Amino acid sequence: MVSDEHFVFFNQLTSPDLSVTQLEAAVGDDQEQIEIDLSAVPAEIARIVVVLYINEGVGARRTLGQLKSCSVRLLNLAGNAELVRSEDFAALLGNETAIALGEVYRHISDWKFKVLGQSYPQGFAGIASDYGLSR
Secondary structure, eight states: OOOGGGOOBTTBOBOTTSSEEEOSSOSTTOSOOEEEOGGGSOTTOOEEEEEEEOTTTTTTTOOGGGOSOOOOEEEETTTTEEEEEOOOOGGGOSSOSEEEEEEEEEETTEEEEEEEEEEETTTHHHHHHHHTOOO
């Protein structure tokens, strides 16, 4: 992680360079939506990971296993063409409170997307540890 300021979430809806934005209201049937302007991503950033976590989930006895559906999809804003859609992770989730859904990463001079589906029983702390966040 370049810095904690590059962590985009419900209390910080954009990255400092404005290349990544979490929309306040998703368009269409999606529950959440993140827009990435790949041409504006600073050269020192090699990947952007899309995660889902339940804030204070353990204390509130909420887990991702309670979700009816959980997937990630990649759209091209020009025409909203769907480029990639993951499987539905909901049936695979139990007591986890966080999951890395997918990542956009640099490959030579282009960008690619990879579905991850990596769940974290330790919740946000596990994601923070894996991706170098101090929050």
